[in-house]
Amino acid sequence: MPEIILSHNQQFSLDQTLGCGQVFRWDRTGNGWWYGVVGERVIRIRKDGSRLIFKGAPSSLIIKYFSLDLDLRPILTSIDQDPFIHAAINQCTGLRLIRQPKWECLVSYICSTNSNIPMIRRRIATIAQQFGKEITFEEKTYFSFPDPFAISCSGGYAISDCKLGYRTPYVLDTACKIADVRKWEDTITALPYEDARRQLMKLPGVGPKAADCILLFAFQKYEAFPVDVWIRRIMQHNYIKTLSTSSALTTKEYETIRRFAKSHFGEYCGYAQEYLYAARER
DNA sequence: ATCCAGGAAAACG
DNA sequence: CGTTTTCATGGA
Secondary structure (H helix, E strand, O other): OOEEEOOOOOOOOHHHHHHOOOOOOEEEOOOOOEEEEEOOEEEEEEEEOOEEEEEOOOHHHHHHHOOOOOOHHHHHHHHOOOHHHHHHHHHOOOOOOOOOOHHHHHHHHHOOOOOOHHHHHHHHHHHHHHHOOEEEEOOEEEEOOOOHHHHHOOOOOOHHHOOOHHHHHHHHHHHHHOOOHHHHHHHHHHOOHHHHHHHHOOOOOOOHHHHHHHHHHOOOOOOOOOOOHHHHHHHHHHOOOOOOOOOOOOHHHHHHHHHHHHHHHOOOHHHHHHHHHHOOOO
16 A cells, blocks of 8 residues: 655644644544545545555645645744644644645535534535545445536435535535536636635635635635634633623624634744634643 | 524614 | 514424
8 A cells, every 4th residue: 555654844644634624535543544525535544653544646736735744843833823723733633733724614614604513514425425436445335526517407306305404505506606616616716815705705605715715725825714603702812801782693703713823823824723723622 | 491503684773 | 873583393
């Protein structure tokens, strides 16, 4: 089985990275193997010390997907601005932001609203099962994530069967609007963060939070700082104690939080967000 | 039964 | 304009 030997500057935890809630298509078996669908491939991977052992994809794809080509140390040093984030960094050693497939990430976070991680996972799995291509791997059947056309051309019939609730028309309408995925990806990629964010938020079902997740996880716009209920709580308790404790997160509050994060943690505040989220107390 | 979950859109005042 | 209500689903 192919493997990658991680050097000392490739700090990496498979469990932190795949288990922190940024991706929804990976499962861990009892003995440390992870199985996941990435694009048209099923990947099996585990880590033994500095050895990364895997099957189902070339090394180049593994390195790109897990961002193993970038040195985490200067990034973590730059966001390590106070004792609280320092503790989170230490608690989640080796957590990396993944370079997710963009279209799948978009749909995932449209499906994430007002929901929890197990539910999101189930929805994405159902969509893949309904519309994706069958992939056989080690005698088991998996499904790739369908392109927009596969979803839109069904005329909304099969998608309404995926238990997405009120998110059903969001996914369908977004699939219709993004007929040419490649073009959409190139457009967003080329735009600076704020412009890309405004563009994404024009899609039905994509608000500030979803847009920031997509930009951070799929487009590597590291200044994105997604604010969900957990992050808001953490920011209230540890950083901005003057925040009102009203129930719904207003646009103004969201702006206050993400501006603070950018100025406090810097250009890589998105990395700070993910460490804070992964280290959250439940 | 009631509340909550990696929120967003529509309705309201 | 800012604030409140509604939305579908399942788990605790």
